[in-house]
Amino acid sequence: MTPRHLALAVALAAVWGVNFVVMQVGLHHFPPLLYAGLRFTLAAFPAVLLVGRPGVRWRWVAGVAATIGVGQFGLLLVGMRAGMPAGLTSLVLQMQALFTVLFAVTLLKERLTARRVTGLTVAFGGLALVAYDFGTSGPVGAFALCVAAAAAWGLGNVVQRRAAPPDSLRFMVWVSALSAPPLLLLSVAVEGVPVLPPSWEGWLSLGYVAFISTLGGFGVWGWLLRRYDASTVAPYTLLVPVFGMSSAAVVTGEPLSWVKLAAAALIVSGVLYAGTRPRRREPVTEPLPPPSPLPAAPPPRG
Template identity: 55%
Template sequence: MRPAHICLAVLVAAVWGVNFTVIEVGLGHFPPLLFSALRFLVAALPAVFFVGRPKVAWKWIVAVGLVLGVAKFGLLFIGMDAGMPAGLSSLVLQIQAVFTALIAFAVLGERPTRVRLSGMGVALCGVGLAAVDEGTAGPLGAFALVIAAAACWGLSNVLTRKASPPDSLNFMVWVSTVPVLPLLGLSLLTEGPSRDLAALRALDWQGAGVVVYVAWITTVFGFGAWGWLLHRHPASTVAPFSLLVPVFGMSSAALFLGESVSPLRWAATALLVGGVALTSLVPGPRRVHVADAPAREQVGEPA
């Protein structure tokens, strides 16, 4: 890779890692489901008018929109609102690589290699250590919600592979149109119209900036730049940069939110990142079908 392309890959990882800290700040301004709805609303508008018509069938856009947008991000935002630390969330969410491999085996018949199975085991040990560490400092229910979010992300990855979108940015923008109304409806039902209206009436520059960051910087720029890199370099060259996401996530949370990182959490980080590396980056048996290409485009987007 050219130095400029390496810098871009690191920048995307940094943007995605810092995103968890930004989400934590945003949850101080909005209820979690309303915040998630605003994220997708701003990501979709006005970008949907500039990316062209959808390039895959609507059934895939709706399916990924519901699983990724409503389920994954809804669970993640609720889990973080319930007490899951931003830095730890950026780490634990990477277990999506294990869920992706398991669901791909069940749905697509992609049998993982022994090395990948070993990687899954190492990553799960890392999650176990992280759970033990979180159990001494925070609510395990919130931890479980983030694990569930990672499982939904894994399912959305497999759905995206089946969809085979030729343009990752076009696909993500159209996917962003789907979760807005379901998330708004769930927010009105569970968080209440009075709480939602109070959050919108109290909107200030910081709250607006948070929404712009998670929508345009993380989603539109992040996906666009990542897809651009994947169209110019092999996935095995680009994908390792996604392992920097929890590094930036935990570092920014420690710097801006004052989150501490215990020795046990560092050990969990080493195990989880190492396991995800084995699971995601070691080549598996090749399958010749049209879904191979977009599988590359789904490596690394965290939140």
């Protein structure tokens, strides 16, 4: 990645890291499936009336809507409502990087280099440290839902990579439009007739996840996926739990232990190593010796 694109990927990880704390706030005011459905409704309308067609086949739009919109966010929010805290959720969801690489290698025949394997191994070592620090006291069902959400996101990354939409923002608007109806129908079927709360805090949470995290975040994500292999872009999301834990420490007062700081260092170094290519050394050439002087012409014979 170029330095500018690398900075963009890190900024995106920060937006998605803070997103977990914001979603936890929103889930205090909305049931999970309704929250997800309203998220994509706000992201789609009225934008869908202003943008053109997605520029790709509708099956790709529907595929990303099913995997990322309904699958990832539906499972994720239900898991958080079932007891997964924001910090731990930001960690578990980053298993999507592993799922993305596996799906990309299997379905897209992308090459898995030794450098990427090494970087991912270091980064996942950091994730293991964070998991150890958090402990395993959370509900098993909620944990399994978050792992399933990570798998859905990984598959969605590969589908979006295959679709290669020419305009990522316009594509995400249509993905949101196709994600909202099934989520709202599931909400009515599972959670009952919705009652919208008057709390401004809940609506501000929805505004952040709809416009900044969804439209802005996935617009940038798709833009990066069009320029780089999915197995190159995906490791940068391993930075999300770093920002997720930091924002949780600021908002909720959750302490940052030395184990978490050490894990963050491993994650950052592993991601940077996996996502950057080694600089090629210019061949060293020995300077040519100066040309030897021409032999003097023999004197004329008289």
